[in-house]
Amino acid sequence: MNTHVGSFQTHTLSLPQFEQLSQEQENHVLGAICYGMAAQIAPLAHGFAPPLIQVAMPVLGKAHTTPSGPADVDSICDVWLSPAPLEEGHRADIRYRHDGNTLFGTITLTESEVTATAGASPLQHCTERAYRQLFELLDTLGYPHVYRLWNYMADITGHSHGLERYRQFNLGRQDAFKACRRDVAGNVPAACALGTTEGPLAIAFLAGKTLSKPIENPRQVSAYDYPQNYGPRSPTFSRASLAHIGGNEILLISGTASIIGHRTMHPGDVQEQTRETLRNLEAVIQAANLQARKPGFSLGHLCCRVYLRHLADLAAVQAILHERMGAGCNAVFLQADVCRQDLLVEIEASAWLPA
Numbered sequence: 001m002n003t004h005v006g007s008f009q010t011h012t013l014s015l016p017q018f019e020q021l022s023q024e025q026e027n028h029v030l031g032a033i034c035y036g037m038a039a040q041i042a043p044l045a046h047g048f049a050p051p052l053i054q055v056a057m058p059v060l061g062k063a064h065t066t067p068s069g070p071a072d073v074d075s076i077c078d079v080w081l082s083p084a085p086l087e088e089g090h091r092a093d094i095r096y097r098h099d100g101n102t103l104f105g106t107i108t109l110t111e112s113e114v115t116a117t118a119g120a121s122p123l124q125h126c127t128e129r130a131y132r133q134l135f136e137l138l139d140t141l142g143y144p145h146v147y148r149l150w151n152y153m154a155d156i157t158g159h160s161h162g163l164e165r166y167r168q169f170n171l172g173r174q175d176a177f178k179a180c181r182r183d184v185a186g187n188v189p190a191a192c193a194l195g196t197t198e199g200p201l202a203i204a205f206l207a208g209k210t211l212s213k214p215i216e217n218p219r220q221v222s223a224y225d226y227p228q229n230y231g232p233r234s235p236t237f238s239r240a241s242l243a244h245i246g247g248n249e250i251l252l253i254s255g256t257a258s259i260i261g262h263r264t265m266h267p268g269d270v271q272e273q274t275r276e277t278l279r280n281l282e283a284v285i286q287a288a289n290l291q292a293r294k295p296g297f298s299l300g301h302l303c304c305r306v307y308l309r310h311l312a313d314l315a316a317v318q319a320i321l322h323e324r325m326g327a328g329c330n331a332v333f334l335q336a337d338v339c340r341q342d343l344l345v346e347i348e349a350s351a352w353l354p355a
Contacts, residue, residue, distance in 0.1 A: 013079055014076055030098070030099065031106060031204065035057045053152070059332065076332060092137075094133055094134065106202070120172070127169050127171075134203070145208050147252055148241060152193075152195075152202045156196075170231055170235050192348045193255070194307055214241060215251075217239045217256075217283045223236075240252060248354060251349075253281065255348045270344040274316075298351075302349040302351050303350050304321075304347050305331070306332065306346075307336040307348075308345055309343070
């Protein structure tokens with residue numbers, strides 16, 4: 001990673017690289033999401049502590065490229081950087097940094113510290129609390145537009161309090177959207193929701209002062225229009241978000257899987273699910289190019305996070321991605337629980353073009 005940060009950007013760093021950033025580099029870090037099984041992320045040098053969440057997900061395969069080539073690493077970090085001077089703060093349970101145009105924030109809540117009520121589980125309570133705090137922070141600081149959300153929780157498809165946990169999460173999320181007078185359909189941010197091996201509810205978010213464009217997939221029913229057999233409240237996210245940040249047009253694609261309409265396709269077949277997922281990514285890219293100032297997004301230019309339910313599927317999924325996206329496919333593979341039991345793979349992605 002270069003010392004000078006000349007534009008808004010992201011880098012994928014190994015945990016040791018992240019911990020060894022120079023003070024000059026640290027001054028430009030908006031925030032980070034770190035994946036792996038390390039017990040704790042050591043404090044960075046110079047007493048620096050950017051907003052970050054640590055996600056308990058094993059990193060799979062050759063996950064990171066070093067100057068000498070691919071290397072096996074235990075933990076990796078997605079680091080968001082801005083060339084502008086940053087301000088940081090802490091409000092309620094949220095840590096954040098912003099540069100006057102873009103804000104990155106994180107929030108972590110422990111379910112065991114919350115008591116279930118007759119109408120809501122601890123996860124539902126935590127989710128609503130997190131999102132209410134998020135919207136209140138953005139209203140206070142003047143960042144009205146949420147571009148992207150990352151949601152991670154333990155045992156996402158497990159059942160408790162009479163309901164699947166992902167459905168509990170969707171209840172809490174939508175309750176907060178409505179309470180804070182946010183749209184629950186149409187103008188909603190991109191997002192993912194994945195299951196971790198352990199740990200609290202952990203959320204990271206990217207927001208800005210300029211309006212982004214929600215992108216939908218013509219091959220799929222919009223998630224916010226799912227029928228009630230997927231839960232009492234539909235998921236509140238768009239298939240992608242197209243934002244203008246720091247002179248770039250950035251496509252932020254939500255977690256994408258083998259779904260046509262609203263139904264899972266190819267259950268039990270990870271190879272066909274991967275191919276269907278790539279077709280969905282292509283459909284989202286095509287829809288984004290219709291709204292982009294300079295159409296130019298393509299499958300081969302995506303930076304991907306690939307979530308696999310089973311470690312044994314890694315080689316098969318890697319082979320398909322390399323076949324469709326090229327040998328230089330920019331992807332990190334993580335072991336995670338996808339939000340439906342019959343889904344074996346999910347891919348989220350981002351791409352950048354000069355505006």
